[in-house]
Amino acid sequence: MIPLLCLILVGIHEAVAVTHSLQYFYTSSSGIHNFPEYVSVGVIDDVQISHCDSFTKTSTAKQEWMNSVTDEYPLYWQEETTTCMKNQLDFKMNIQITKERFNQTNGVHVFQRMYGCEWDDETEEVKGFEQFGYNGEDFIAFDLETESWIAAKQQAFTTKQKWDHLKHIREYEKHYFTMECVNWLRKYLNCGRNSLVKTVSPSVSLLQKSSSSPISCHATGFYPNRAELLWKKDGEEIHEGVEKGQILPNNDGTFQMSVDLQLPSGEEMQRYECVFQLSGVKDQITKLEKTKIRTNKESLMMVIVGVVVTAVILVVLAVSAFILYKKKNAKRPPSPVENKEVQQQMLPEQKA
Known part of the structure; x- marks a missing residue:
């Protein structure tokens, strides 16, 4: 008892x-x-x-x-x-x-x-x-x-x-x-x-360095870290041309992650969507539309710097995990x- x-x-x-x-x-x-x-x-x-x-x-x-x-x-x-x-x-x-x-x-x-x-x-x-x-x-x-x-x-x-x-x-x-x-x-x-048991939904952004670069779906600010981020085509999850990154910690205790999509030449964007999944929370769907893609290099670099910083934290945590x-x-x-x-x-x- x-x-x-x-x-x-x-x-x-x-x-x-x-x-x-x-x-x-x-x-x-x-x-x-x-x-x-x-x-x-x-x-x-x-x-x-x-x-x-x-x-x-x-x-x-x-x-x-x-x-x-x-x-x-x-x-x-x-x-x-x-x-x-x-x-x-x-x-x-x-x-x-x-x-x-x-x-x-x-x-x-x-x-x-x-x-x-x-x-x-x-x-x-x-x-x-x-x-x-x-x-x-x-x-x-x-x-x-x-x-x-x-x-x-x-x-x-x-x-x-x-x-x-x-x-x-x-x-x-x-x-x-x-x-x-x-x-x-x-x-x-x-x-x-x-x-x-709290859950926090993220902000999701579509990022692309250049017109020929993969399109990155970046989710940040979510909690807990037991989450999933994936690409779907016509409502079905796809793996070909998709590269998934690790879940990384933010300084405020939340987490971030990215999943990249190499869009095939000539494909229609509207057939694709990025889906964020978190237990107990309704799926967060971001349709792939050209107007939603951020290509501003300064904004992209800010995200990359944030990932580098959290990657350093992850390395420290990995060393601690060994111990x-x-x-x-x-x-x-x-x-x-x-x-x-x-x-x-x-x-x-x-x-x-």
């Missing part, structure tokens, strides 16, 4: 089904100067909600609405900090033993743990995941369906054998991923609904409830 945390809008169902996710990333590193040896990050629907590292030694909220959890759990952040400091010691041991298993001593190395769950708010389908990684590659992961551990590296086989024989750990993992994690996910969604592992412990309130007995049996063994 979910505690009465953040009562506003509890029970309201979205008109459009959405899959929500709660993820935690724990990272230990060695050989990286001026970077914390341990970092923990909580993320909900791609939005960071918490942070702690070995430099600050304090777990803090990254979204203002996350502070409301103390209404139900007054010691939330103090306990999160305690967990962070404990994990720092455990993971420092983990990375050292993992290096030994790979016969490595010096150099840059990163050991990570990622876990969490996904929940479909319409079907109630739940998916859980937990995996460990070393130097950006899979090391060992938990398979919720078979309730067993999958060793991605030969060096992880010893750990797999150990954990597969710990029945109470497997049972706890299943309970956590199918129930406890989802309960916390719902709580956080209720607390941050105004921010997490935080790839997109997937405290299993106790605050971040899900932690079973200390389980942790004591798992982490020391995963000292690798």
Whole structure:
């Protein structure tokens, strides 16, 4: 049963089904100067909600609405900090033993743990995941369906054998991923609904550098980033002659993206349209008309400069993502409830 945390809008169902996710990333590193040896990050629907590292030694909220959890759990952040400091010691041991298993001593190395769950708010389908990684590659992961551990590296086989024989750990993992994690996910969604579930439609422009250049459909200012931008011809989506760009962040927290169309010579423009799609929002359609195409070079350069700036931001985020592992412990309130007995049996063994 979910505690009465953040009562506003509890029970309201979205008109459009959405899959929500709660993820935690724990990272230990060695050989990286001026970077914390341990970092923990909580993320909900791609939005960071918490942070702690070995430099600050304090777990803090990254979204203002996350502070409301103390209404139900007054010691939330103090306990999160305690967990962070404990994990720092455990993971420092983990990375050292993992290096030994790979016969490595010096150099840059990163050991990570990622876990969490996904929940479909319409079907109630739940998916859980937990995996460990070393130097950006899979090391060992938990398979919720078979309730067993999958060793991605030969060096992880010893750990797999150990954990597969710990029945109470497997049972706890299943309970956590199918129930406890989802309960916390719902709580956080209720607390941050105004921010997490909001949708913002973009402004859409048609841009063309020259008469022979591709026509770029550029959408900017939308939120969240789970959006789609595509070209249609006679009402059907097309792929030939279409080049889609990445979704990039804007400075105000919104996003932008572009999709280019190389219009075939002699084709009638009115047969084409650019369509922006965002879950829960009516499709935004921009008809391809010559009068709508902006060819002013200054305006185009302003857009390009904006993309370059956000691309730099994306590179920084990509580097951070490497440190935080790839997109997937405290299993106790605050971040899900932690079973200390389980942790004591798992982490020391995963000292690798």
